Amino acid sequence: MKRVIISILLIGMTIGSIAQQIPLSSQYMMNRLIINSAYAGELGFYSASVSYRKQWVGLDGAPSTQNISIHGPAMKGKLGLGLMFFRDVIGVSKENNVSGSFAYKIKGKRKESLSFGISASAVFTTNQWSQISTTDANDLAFSSDSPQYIFPDFSAGIYYKTKNYFVGFSMPMFLQHQLDGSAASYTIKNDFSQYNYLIEAGTEFKLNNITLKPSVLSRYLPNATFQMDINLIADFNNDLGVGFSYRTQDAIVGLVQFHANDQLIIGYSYDHSISKLQQYNNGSHELFLRYDFRYKVKAFDPRFF
Secondary structure (H helix, E strand, O other), X not given: OHHHHHHHHHXXXXXXXXXXXXXXXXXXXXXXHHOOHHHOOOOOOOEEEEEEEEOOOXXXXXXXXXXXXXXXXXXXXXXXXXXXXXXXXXXXXXXXXEEEEEEEEEEOOOOOEEEEEEEEEEEEEEEOHHHOOOOXXXXXXXXXXOOOEEEEEEEEEEEEEOOOEEEEEEEOOOEEEEEOOOOOOEEEEXXXXXXXXXXXEEEOEEEOOEEEEEEEEEEEEOOOEEEEEEEEEEEEOOOEEEEEEEEOOOEEXXXXXXXXXXXEEEEEEEEEEOOOOHHHOOOEEEEEEEEEOOOOOOOOOOOOO
């Protein structure tokens, strides 16, 4: 019964939510395009990524997310272009998002760079009401699925990078989409109080053959939540990365990244819940693959910055 109640709450939060939020990822450090459109083209070469995340294993209706993206430079590095697709399933709600990113870059004399990015998205969403079990088998409200709704969305970001550190600021998903009371349509509006604000910063330093990469990411939604990720990745000879993250009020994360060669990176992470949901699930799993095309390194660290 507790699992059923929690699942219903998850569905309710999804349907009633006004603010759009990007799907959660524990390995965004390997593909920052997920959280910041200004990151497009920052690696100096084209890079493709695929990830799959299963959250809160064992809890009915828990989120699962698939992500595919590619980004790289254009016009000799003055511009960055990116394309991303993600599918997010929570309860009976399914959302497909296709977005294109554009970044303009200003290069400094000391190899620092400042990037301004924007992205536009098309969001396709459906609700499968027929999957809900009700006490009244003849309840017409849950007898059939909703049609597919399509609506736009936009994001923007700034990314500054030097040889020793980086700082990023982004506002993903400007528009808010809310299912009306009759469950027949969505309304779209722009509300500044519902914006998501993300700030990220990080650096790296070497200790013999180990490169340490600490970073933080804060997420702020006015009048709702503030959350911070504190991350540390230890990279051994650019062959193996082992990391740890603490996500406030949510999870403790362990991750491993294997550099199969100079182009292919394979990653896995496990989240141990520390929120009130921890007694109802067995943690979250995420798999990640990244392939870098035409590998040329003139950047400071192609695997991190």
